[in-house]
Amino acid sequence: MKKPRLDTSDPIELDGRTLEGGGQLLRNALCLSALTGIPIEIHHIRGARSSGGGLKAQHLACVNWLAYACSARVEGAKKGSTTLVFEPGKGAEAACIRPSPAFKKVTVDGEAIYECRLDIGTAGSTGLALQAILPFILFSDLPSAIPVRLSLTGGTNVSGSPSYEYITGVLLPTLHSIGFPQIEAKLKKRGWSQGGSSIGEFTLKIPPRSSSVLPAFQLRPPDSGEKPSKPVHLQATFIAPASCHDHLSKVLLPAIQYHFGESFSQDSGSLDIKCEGSLHEKRMYLILIATMPLKPPTASHPSSSSSRDTYKLGRDWLYERKIRSHERSATEMAEAVTNALASEVESGAYVDEHMRDQLVIFQALAQGTSSVYAGTDEDGELREPSLHARTAEWVTKQLLRVNFDATNECEGVGFGTSDEDNAGDQVPENAVAEERLEEKMEKLNVG
Structure with missing residues (x-):
């Protein structure tokens, strides 16, 4: 198994101008940092953007949500900032070990759920913001087997980003096909970037999983x-x-x-x-x-x-x-x-161009070798990954030490703690948490 580097004393430095040089790098790095507890420092955020780069409302909303979720210390979390330090709190590599403050347990219509929400505050893309926070939620092992209801406000139909229709019609079915429970979506209002910006809202109801480990998957x-x-x-x-x-x-x-x-x-x-x-x-x-x-x-x-x-x-x-x-x-x-x-x-692809880069983080976190077939070009050669996909692969390599080969296969780190790992005699809650954290850190090859 490929194992990630985890050095809680020195953050991993990332150049935000690498490859696609936009928000893809930031979103993937933030999510992996919050999940694993690996501190990061990103310079030249969105440095390849002609608009001048830096954090926009959508990116800042992701930073703040994930920082709250993993009790991170953050520097540079302000609009337009081109440098960001993100240091998850101690034990934050245990997003799947201890409850995150981002999840509030409530009762709605007689049903117990964990409720959380992300408000962008503008018509910034909810589809892109979801790329940063949904993997965190899906890999979080909450203490009670009840659903999570995630509410997002912002743009639902925004230029250059996944629409609400793409999320519900392609993304969620694809996540279900690789091993996640069927996620229900409900649109309350559309938010547009065209015809004057407007803010919309939708919710996702995410059923609990029996294990926080994602088995290797094959889309080929x-x-x-x-x-x-x-x-x-x-x-x-x-x-x-x-x-x-x-x-x-x-x-x-x-x-x-x-x-x-x-x-x-x-x-x-x-x-x-x-x-x-x-x-x-x-x-x-x-x-x-x-x-x-x-x-x-x-x-x-x-x-x-x-x-x-x-x-x-x-x-x-x-x-x-x-x-x-x-x-x-x-x-x-x-x-x-x-x-x-x-x-x-x-092309014979089992994922379209835009889905391919969104699955990179799941391949890297899964247990075992996952493969995603992206089809062939007119000459019969395997289609090259997009800049977004290459950027996502680069980020996972920096933080998790995983590699993607020419056929788009990746041996993931097996993130999470299986139910079998938790079996045994009952011991005090703090001792259980400490033991699970020790086991998880060993799996992540902590130095």
């Missing part, structure tokens, strides 16, 4: 040389002024049938097109999600024990160009999104 075909599968179902969601809904349906159907076959139709049940009014002339968003069939495993390529029957691929577009005609823009969106999804499907 039994034989990468096989012909890519075809979707078994397509789901389109179009959020735009009502005047162009009918037009979108008319232009989307032939685009879908051109790429995926004439069998796709709303009458056959293989295609669903949902239209929703955006209530603003400048707000147009389209997402197309393919439900793909998993191929049967073989003896040489067994499936993960947590595999389901299908997996999801998605592509979307929040329209940011000048709108001269809603119908013309709808046509442009239908063609571009369908083409992009067809490319994902034809």
Whole structure:
């Protein structure tokens, strides 16, 4: 097993200009620091951004939430800051050992839950903020087997970030397929970056897990040389002024049938097109999600024990160009999104480009070797990881000493404490915590 470096005296220094040079590095580093107790110091935060870099509201909300969650000492947590020191409190590498102050136990409608919330305060992306705090929640072993209800306020449909629809239609099903319980989502209000910024809100209800350890998972075909599968179902969601809904349906159907076959139709049940009014002339968003069939495993390529029957691929577009005609823009969106999804499907990928970088942290924390197949390009070569994926891999290597090979396999550190580790005679609560912490630190190769 690859083991992370954990030196609580000297923080690991990270250059925020590395690779993608944006928020990806910050979010992954903060989450891993809060989980493992490894102190970090980041310089030149978002230094590759033409906007000047530094902490924005979304990033600052993640810093403050995780700092509270692991009782961290923080320096530089202010808007525009380009340097940040984040030192989790003693025992914070035990996010899965002791209750975090971020979780408040309450009773709602007669049901006991742990409640927590993150408020960005602007239309900053909730989808990106979720990348920093959701793994922390999923790997936290709370003392009672009750759900967590996470509320987030900010932007739900924001440029350059996962939308609420992508979260519910692709991210959450993918997390379920790799071994996490099915997470329920409820949208209260949309928040947009287009047509004037607005703040929205949604909640996630996260069921308890029997163990904080995530077993290794395989998102890959039994034989990468096989012909890519075809979707078994397509789901389109179009959020735009009502005047162009009918037009979108008319232009989307032939685009879908051109790429995926004439069998796709709303009458056959293989295609669903949902239209929703955006209530603003400048707000147009389209997402197309393919439900793909998993191929049967073989003896040489067994499936993960947590595999389901299908997996999801998605592509979307929040329209940011000048709108001269809603119908013309709808046509442009239908063609571009369908083409992009067809490319994902034809590559044979088991994850789309945007999901690949979000799974890096889970591969690094899982127990055993996890593999994520990202498909092949037009020349039959494995598709190169995006800058976001490479950045996420770099961060996990710095903090956890894990490596990703050319086929996107990673031997994770096995973060967490299994139920078997906790078995034995009953001893005082403090002694249990100390013993579990000692065992966990040994697993993490504490020097």
